[in-house]
Amino acid sequence: AVLQVFTIAQGKNADFNASMTMDFLPALKKAGVKDFWVYNTNFGGNGQIVTVRPVEKFAALDGNLFAAANLPMEVLQQMFAKRAATVTNVATDIIRLLPDLSYGMPGGPAQ
Secondary structure, three states: OEEEEEEEOOOOHHHHHHHHHHHHHHHHHHOOOOOOEEEEOOOOOOOEEEEEEOOOOHHHHOOOHHHHHOOOHHHHHHHHHHHHOOEEEEEEEEOOOOOOOOOOOOOOOOO
């Protein structure tokens, strides 16, 4: 899975959420992403949003995810400019879910 932790700039939560729902989620769906989970850190996260995108194989990480959405370059640039204006830091990790050790995922871990 691709796990990203976004640190949201002070006062920019509404802008980040609007960009996520109006720009990124439709683009991800158009690109063929089936599952995408967003978590808001309520305690101790200092304005952090965590996203998780499961991937079947490491090969799914090759190339540009949004290329499959066939969005014009101008649209992609606007999307990422909006995001850049709302976040102060983004940390990306690739994680592996192990069925016998993982819990809490919607629908349970993939088999």
